[in-house]
Structure formats: structure tokens, C-alpha cells
Amino acid sequence: MDRFDQILTEDIKTVAVLGHVHPDGDCVGAVTAVYEYLHENFPQLIIVPFLEEPVAELSFLEEDIPVERSYSGRIFDLCIILDCSDLERAGAGKEAFSNARRTFVVDHHETDKGYGDVNVVRGEASSTCEMLFDLFDKEKISCKTALSLYTGIIHDTGVFEYDCTSPSTLRAAADLVEKGIDFASVIRDSVVLKSYKESRMIADMVMKSVLCEERSFLYAVADKAFQEKHGVSSKELHSVVANLNEIRGADTVLFIYELEDGSFKGSLRSKEHTDVSKIAGNFGGGGHKRAAGFTLNTEPEACVRKVMEMLGSGDYTA
Numbered sequence: 500m501d502r503f504d505q506i507l508t509e510d511i512k513t514v515a516v517l518g519h520v521h522p523d524g525d526c527v528g529a530v531t532a533v534y535e536y537l538h539e540n541f542p543q544l545i546i547v548p549f550l551e552e553p554v555a556e557l558s559f560l561e562e563d564i565p566v567e568r569s570y571s572g573r574i575f576d577l578c579i580i581l582d583c584s585d586l587e588r589a590g591a592g593k594e595a596f597s598n599a600r601r602t603f604v605v606d607h608h609e610t611d612k613g614y615g616d617v618n619v620v621r622g623e624a625s626s627t628c629e630m631l632f633d634l635f636d637k638e639k640i641s642c643k644t645a646l647s648l649y650t651g652i653i654h655d656t657g658v659f660e661y662d663c664t665s666p667s668t669l670r671a672a673a674d675l676v677e678k679g680i681d682f683a684s685v686i687r688d689s690v691v692l693k694s695y696k697e698s699r700m701i702a703d704m705v706m707k708s709v710l711c712e713e714r715s716f717l718y719a720v721a722d723k724a725f726q727e728k729h730g731v732s733s734k735e736l737h738s739v740v741a742n743l744n745e746i747r748g749a750d751t752v753l754f755i756y757e758l759e760d761g762s763f764k765g766s767l768r769s770k771e772h773t774d775v776s777k778i779a780g781n782f783g784g785g786g787h788k789r790a791a792g793f794t795l796n797t798e799p800e801a802c803v804r805k806v807m808e809m810l811g812s813g814d815y816t817a
């Protein structure tokens with residue numbers, strides 16, 4: 500399948516649109532873009548987008564969109580799931596997938612095995628939003644849809660910094676800018692700006708981080724005491740790993756944080772030399788070469804030691 504519209508056969512009247520748990524910019528952008536594209540160009544369709552509540556910086560994407568947070572049991576003719584590497588990670592409306600008459604997966608995670616009736620999976624694509632841009636008919640993309648797609652692309656490429664950015668990513672971005680979007684303020688408001696409270700918390704996290712120069716590795720742990728000190732919940736820690744990854748001399752970064760239930764999550768980033776999806780895979784997690792995550796099955800200290808051993812083995816270079 501190379502055109503998105505091909506999935507919309509005559510018999511399809513109701514469509515559910517899903518993303519993944521803890522939706523990021525690419526996920527929210529993809530869900531809202533698909534909703535807008537369908538709503539504007541195929542008015543005969545009934546479309547229900549499902550999303551968990553996104554972080555505040557992304558809520559502008561949901562404005563004027565009838566997003567649902569939970570599933571009511573409706574059977575859809577088609578369920579489109581976006582940016583979600585396996586069904587276990589599906590977010591709000593997850594059950595709509597198994598109940599749907601037909602399912603369609605669009606994703607850029609290399610680990611995605613294609614669990615839908617129709618699957619478009621491109622591991623080399625920067626983002627699901629870039630894939631949607633390629634799949635959509637260009638003349639049917641409105642300014643509003645373009646803003647959703649652009650937001651997804653800038654979030655998954657770190658504003659074109661990560662090496663998943665390709666010439667076609669930049670061409671897609673240029674075409675989206677031509678649709679008249681306010682591209683400067685979307686970068687400023689959804690990526691760059693932070694509250695004073697968040698900036699102070701990040702500064703403290705940098706102070707508490709440990710740089711292991713011989714492994715070019717930096718790690719930091721935000722346990723509950725740290726979160727209480729700064730008056731933040733684990734949900735407000737999502738940008739910390741990107742800030743830690745701004746430190747020169749640390750090719751691999753591990754950020755561990757405690758969840759409300761007392762379990763710990765690990766978030767990994769790499770600049771050039773480490774395939775962190777393989778490291779995350781050893782802990783039962785996954786992701787991309789330069790960004791991956793997992794749930795800890797040991798104490799944070801033991802996890803840090805294991806990651807250091809892995810980095811020392813040389814088996815995780817990429």
C-alpha cells in the first residue's frame with residue numbers, strides 16, 4: 500500500500516484512530532493529522548480519535564478535535580493504529596482494535612512486526628508523521644493537518660538534529676511549511692520553552708548526574724524524594740533525558756525515574772556510537788537506535804552497573 504486513501508474502501512463508514520500509551524509528539528500529531536485529513540476530505544465518514552491525555556505542550560493539537568479517552572464498545576469498520584510498535588503498547592481505545600472489522604498499522608519502529616490486516620512499517624522513516632505525509636495526497640493536506648504532521652516530525656527528530664532525519668524528512672518539512680503553518684512558534688512552544696520550575700528541576704538533575712568518562716556514559720536517577728523536592732510527578736520528567744543528552748562527552752545517557760507505584764523506568768539516548776534499542780531489549784524494552792526505554796526489573800544501581808558492562812563489551816555499538 501503506498502496511498503493512504505486506498506484503505507478507504509466503499510464498505511468503510513466508521514473509523515477509529517489510535518496511538519500508543521504515554522503519547523509523544525509524533526503519536527499525538529499522527530492521530531490528530533489522520534483525524535483532520537479524514538474529517539476534511541471524507542465527510543461521509545464517522546471518525547473517532549482515541550488518545551490518552553498528552554503532556555501540556557502538546558494539548559494544542561487536540562483543540563477542536565473530538566478526542567475520546569476511553570472505549571465504549573462500538574464496533575468500527577476500520578481501526579487505524581499509529582506509531583505503536585505492538586498492540587501491548589496501544590493507548591486509549593485499545594479494545595477498538597480487536598473488535599474492528601479491518602485494521603491498519605502505520606509505524607516507523609523497526610521492531611514492529613505488522614500486527615494489522617494491512618501494515619505500512621518503515622523502520623528508516625524519521626517519524627510516523629513523515630510516513631503519513633508520504634501516504635496522504637498532498638493537495639488534501641490542510642494547514643491544520645500540516646501543523647500536526649510538522650509537530651510530529653520535529654518531536655521525533657529533535658528538530659532535525661537526530662540522524663533519523665533524512666533529505667526526504669527535510670523535503671516533507673519544507674512542503675508542510677509551505678502550507679502556511681506557524682513553524683517557529685510550534686518549535687518554541689512545544690519543544691524549547693520550559694517552566695521555571697522544570698528548568699530548576701533539570702538543573703538539579705544535572706548536578707546529581709554521574710559522568711563515566713571511560714564509557715562516555717552519563718546517568719541520573721530521579722526517585723520519589725527527588726520528585727517531591729521539586730513538586731513534580733513522574734509524568735513531568737519526560738524532557739529530562741533530552742536535557743541530559745545535551746552534555747558533551749556522554750555518548751550514551753541513561754535516565755532512571757520512579758513511577759507512582761514504586762517501579763522504575765529507564766530512558767536511554769545515544770548521540771552516535773551506541774544502539775540503545777539493543778540495550779533496552781536486554782531489559783525487555785525497545786525503541787530506536789538513538790532513543791529507547793524499558794521497565795527496570797532490578798534496583799537502579801544494579802541496572803546502571805549492567806548498562807556499564809554492556810557498554811564495555813562493545814556489543815552495542817552502532
Ligand SMILES: [Mn+2]
Nearest residue numbers: 525582627655
Ligand atoms: Mn514515532
